[in-house]
Amino acid sequence: MRELLRHAASPGTSSSQEGVPALTVEDVTVRFAGLTALDCVGFTVAPGSVHALIGPNGAGKSSCFNVLSGVYRAASGSVRFGEAELTALPPHRIAALGVARTFQNIVLTRGTVADNLLLGRQTLTRAGFTATALRLPSAVREQRLHRERVREIADFTGLGALFDAPVALLSYGDRKRVELARALCMEPRLLLLDEPVAGMNTAERLGMARTIAHIRDALGVSVLIVEHDMGMVMRMADEVTVLDFGRRIGGGSPEAVQRDPAVVRAYLGGGPSSATIPAPDGPDTEQAP
Ligand SMILES: Nc1ncnc2c1ncn2[C@@H]1O[C@H](COP(=O)(O)OP(=O)(O)OP(=O)(O)O)[C@@H](O)[C@H]1O
Ligand SMILES: [Mg+2]
Incomplete structure (x- = not known):
């Protein structure tokens, strides 16, 4: 029964990266008919870090998540989580290895x-x-043990007061939070968060950023996050990988990525879907802990 409570007997206890392996993505290519959604993409998520995957709309971010979680099959390349090769595994086997995800649209x-x-x-x-x-x-x-643990995770993610509330009555921000909490209930070692603050107001975004940083710092869980809120990304990510048209065009520390001319060009010169990389002290960029 002890395994039920693996990784953290109680969320909020001290940081532990024990048993959290690196995620190593190498030369991953994904094709849909004539379209190459990912073209030889590679990056590494260090244990216990927040790694951001950014890029303009259609860059291939969600496709990458779908490969990592076993929803899409890569045409070539490798995804290793510690010793385990994930590319040939179905989603439930990947989940059982401790990889949990949330979706771009609430499910x-x-x-x-x-x-x-x-x-x-x-x-x-x-x-x-x-x-x-x-x-x-x-x-x-x-x-009973599952319910106790789920209650702990609800408290940890700020949902304690809403534990018995129907999700249909929750605000949009709280429903996004339920998705995050449900992924945490799988006791993951790696969390894949696809646009966790999209559509949220500033206060909700700040709260979510705090929770994500807390997941890394208190639980030692690795987090790979796709997010368009560049202020939030630049504040909270330990490392950033940048995609554009399915290719990795840059990567490194948030500071290095913001100064990288290829990255700036992709955001400024990419046509109607492009976005700017705002300075991290903009209105939506309050400091995450
Ligand atoms: N199942 C699919 N079938 C066909 N094309 C797809 C499929 N999934 C993704 N694509 C295409 O692959 C490309 C990358 O899409 P993806 O959803 O990965 O982008 P994204 O970076 O997540 O974009 P956004 O920021 O808008 O969410 C797009 O051109 C998209 O239309
Ligand atoms: Mg997407």
Whole structure:
């Protein structure tokens, strides 16, 4: 039963990067008919770091997440999480290795916050259908432990007061937070967050940035984040990889990336979908802890 609580007996305890391997992406190519969505892309997410994957619309960021989580199959290249090669694995096997993700668009089920978070425990549940249906003592005890852990994670992610609230009644920002919490309920070693603050107001974005930094600092979990809010990215990322038209055009520290002429060109000269890289002291860039 101890494995139920692997990685962190209690969120908020001291940082631990033990057992968190590096994610190494090498020469990954993804094609759709005539389109090359990713072209020999490579980068490494260091254990316990926040690594940002940025680029204009259509650059290939979500496609990359889909490869890392087993939704898309790479035409070539390699993705290693520690010793494990992920490119040939189905999504549930990748999840079982400790890779959890959120989606660009909110994907929640009906029911309460607790119901959604308990879904995140499915891969960790040992009791079979019959034992659960018959309410055998072992199954009841396991369910209780899952519920306690889910409650801890709700508190950790600022959802404690909303634990029994129907998700349909939550604000957009809180629903995005439920997605993050549900991914955390899988006890991941690597979290893939696809635009976690998109559509949020400034206060919600700040709160989310704080939670993500706290996940890295308190739990030692690696975070790979796709985000268009450049202020937030530049403040919180330890390292940045930049994609444009499926290619890696830059990477390094946030400071180095902001000064890289190829990156600036991609954002300033990429046509209608491009965006500027604002200075990190803009209105949306309040300091994340
Ligand atoms: N399943 C698919 N079938 C065909 N083309 C796809 C598919 N998924 C992605 N693409 C294409 O691959 C390219 C990269 O898309 P992707 O969604 O990865 O970009 P993105 O960087 O996440 O963009 P955004 O910032 O707008 O979310 C786009 O041209 C997109 O239309
Ligand atoms: Mg995307």
